[in-house]
Amino acid sequence: MNSPKTEGLPIAGSRARKVVGFLIFCELASGFTQGFYPPLLKDFAAHLAVSDADITWFLTVQSLAAAVCVPLLSKLGDLFGHRRLLRIAVVSVLIGTLVTALVPSYPVVLVARVLVGPLAVWLPLEIALVHNRISGESARRAIGLLITFLTGGAILGTFTAGGISLFSPNITLTMLAPVVLVLISTFVVFRLVPESPARTATKVDFVGFAGIAVFMIAVLIGLRGAGDAGFFAPSALIPLLLAVVVFVGWVLWELRSPAPAVDVRLVASRRIGPIYLAALCFGMVMFGAQAQIATFMGSSPEREGYGFEATAGTISLVIGTITILATVGAALFSVLAARIGIRTVLLTGSVLAAVGHFLVLPLHGSFGGYLIAAVVQGLGYGLLLGALPARLAELAPTDATGIAAGVYNSLRTLGGALAGAIFAAMLGAALVAGTEFAGIEGYFGIWIFCGAAFVVCFAALLFVPRETPAERAGAERTGAERTDAASAGAGRPDADPTSTESGSTSDR
Known part of the structure; x- marks a missing residue:
């Protein structure tokens, strides 16, 4: 029978690799979902009986939701745990993709696209999870793999959408494809990904986050109006001026806040x-x-x-x-x-x-x-x-x-x-x-x-x-140091069984 020391050595390293692997799958699912819908917009517009102009809001609403929720959920992850917020984000996306596929009502679909918005916060939360567990060259490789599978997933999603649409005349069944990958990601995040140990001990600046939301919504609405009618059209000028005013007020608020939403x-x-x-x-x-x-x-x-x-x-x-x-x-x-x-x-x-x-x-x-x-x-x-x-x-x-x-x-x-x-x-x-x-x-x-x-x-x-x-x-020393830490912690009764190559929280 192996001694505790030799038995613990491979467990720490393999645990870290498995966690990164689980997060990589989540990014593959994220990229797949982002790349899947655009090629199908024309068919989906016909399915929902809306015009080509109306269906553009299918993507725009998600972008608006992402712009608002990414800084908020990222900050809440620093406060309450990155895995906890990743769980919330993945469940939101699961509900949104499911409703998108199953409910052929355009107003309801737009609400569902708001729920898909937190898809954009998966990557920031996963980067935080990686950096709270490993560092140095190992962290860089892990982040590189996350980005690689995100972009690779987008390619896969684009080609899959085209392939499925050729063989499946039922648009509802076609739109269920992302749901499968998001459902597996939900299981991964709830069952297989450990929580990050670092926390920010501070209050939530709700006024600051509200300012971010108003600013981002005003900017994106103004830019959409500028694209349609020019920058000097009222539909663009009014929201863009509002965004400037909100941004100035937001910066002044954040500079004076003891616990700012974003450290300006x-x-x-x-x-x-x-x-x-x-x-x-x-x-x-x-x-x-x-x-x-x-x-x-x-x-x-x-x-x-x-x-x-x-x-x-x-x-x-x-x-x-x-x-x-x-x-x-x-x-x-x-x-x-x-x-x-x-x-x-x-x-x-x-x-x-x-x-x-x-x-x-x-x-x-x-x-x-x-x-x-x-x-x-x-x-x-x-x-x-x-x-x-x-x-x-x-x-x-x-x-x-x-x-x-x-x-x-x-x-x-x-x-x-x-x-x-x-x-x-x-x-x-x-x-x-x-x-x-x-x-x-x-x-x-x-x-x-x-x-x-x-x-x-x-x-x-x-x-x-x-x-x-x-x-x-x-x-350069990362691998050797973490191996020593894992070996030292393997025989301790208080060793964290979910710790990765960086050791348990107490090792820090």
């Missing part, structure tokens, strides 16, 4: 502020420019004078290529960071993304050239996707990892919405007289904007603190 000083600090600025720029391009890829490629050279008259399949090939390469980049970032440093990885990702967008300017005339530019963009996206949240989690205070990651996700969402409205206005300003299509100069402006956004991203990341020698050495 920390967010704007020299330590992690550059990462947030980079996240905003990154989100503007990654989430804001997707529609322009489809409209440019689908344009006809004979009619518009540009584009490739691409089919939906060809367009999905290019978008899929970018997403797959982003997945590869996210998977490789921790390996590269171990060799050249995570700050260098961040800067490299920014350079690749900027170059990829500037390359479109001379190469947009051929499909091969456009694809080359897309490949460079995808690799840059992947390095940023993995390295930005990993470095943020390392620099944020231990008891604020959840809210730090939540603010990061919210800024990316906000950046995407802002850029989407800006790009719509740019194409609208470039409309050819007497037609409904934009001139090529509108797309030139978008590509230059995207490249410039990553130049700003690069400049911001120059101010991200370099890894200290202690951090680099700590990452």
